[in-house]
Amino acid sequence: MTVDVVILTMSAGTIHVLLVRRGEAPFQGMWAIPGGFKRPTETLDEAAKRELVEETGVDAASLLTQFGAYGDPERDPRMNVVTVGYLAVLRDVGAIEAGTDAADASLVPVSDVLKGTIDLAFDHLRIVRDALERVRVELEVSGIATAFVGATFTLAELRAVYEAIWGVQLDAANFRRSIVAENGWVIPTGRRARPGPAGGRPAELYRAGRAWSYGGPIHRLQRTAERT
């Protein structure tokens, strides 16, 4: 029983994933997502947090969430190992330091993984793909986009998150209208970003509003009376 951890972050306008270079067999020398065996005395959450810190020096604290379990018989050449996938989106991963059975640890553009420029050990490509798909869906129903940007951000920075994760280009004016129309989803700070090298009027700075914004046709808050 193992846990594997997908850490995503924005860097230079593109999405990066945290990888380790395996220092031991199997797949020695190949890149992989951080992870390892759960100890009998710890929970799955504890194992994920511990393996991430040990192999990369990154502490995702309580941000790690499960997104799937993988148990295909042929996924690990050693034996029948089921793994549980964890995901966290971090604004800033902090200092990265390889440790224990990781020979190296680094942020890598996730596009390099998806294109196969960087081959991953085990079924880690599938696990990274599933984590990205989870984030794509979360973007539609929640405020997870704001986890990729700073505590304050311009609408252009926020739009870059959607564009990077969905792999599309969005119209700036339509994006602004949609975001601002969703009352309370982002909140203007009244301050402006520093002007860029091209000059022009500096962009407004926003902060995240309510974190979750579900939007089905019926909302749970639309109650007329609690059942007693």
Next chain:
Amino acid sequence: MTVDVVILTMSAGTIHVLLVRRGEAPFQGMWAIPGGFKRPTETLDEAAKRELVEETGVDAASLLTQFGAYGDPERDPRMNVVTVGYLAVLRDVGAIEAGTDAADASLVPVSDVLKGTIDLAFDHLRIVRDALERVRVELEVSGIATAFVGATFTLAELRAVYEAIWGVQLDAANFRRSIVAENGWVIPTGRRARPGPAGGRPAELYRAGRAWSYGGPIHRLQRTAERT
């Protein structure tokens, strides 16, 4: 490594969960959700489908989805067993027949489980609670409510699903307005239900529209140009 399966269905206006009575130790004679050990040659999905059929005779086919993994060290008295939770919402479970290590199998009102009228083995109460919470959230962002009703249904039947799962009472007129305003979410069939014993005008029958209705402030379809 085990899998455990939560099957939910509407019966007589309330939500029921499929339980088995354990025929073997540990917790022999107690109620539990169906499940058991994954075999080395099968995937997790295959194990969930097989255990459900073996213990209850119910085939949830491709409707089973993972919703969590449970690995607390003390969750199983025998040894350190991690389990993966699966969920399916079925319109009709069909014939139930206990088998293998299940001494009995039956649909039970989920409220009896939550109230503790029926004690469950292991941490199965927690697993059932998590499955229900998943369905509560799904109700807000998707069309899962229609999985609890027939192929055609009245708005009153659909409202009963929301009321049962959220544990609230909803105003009938507001509910109708919200559902109908969400264009294409349910589709009128032009037919009407048979009149009830009280007489009056029979209610309109609807069928499910598009299955998923995500509603964050920005939707993935709102593209202006595919990135090439």
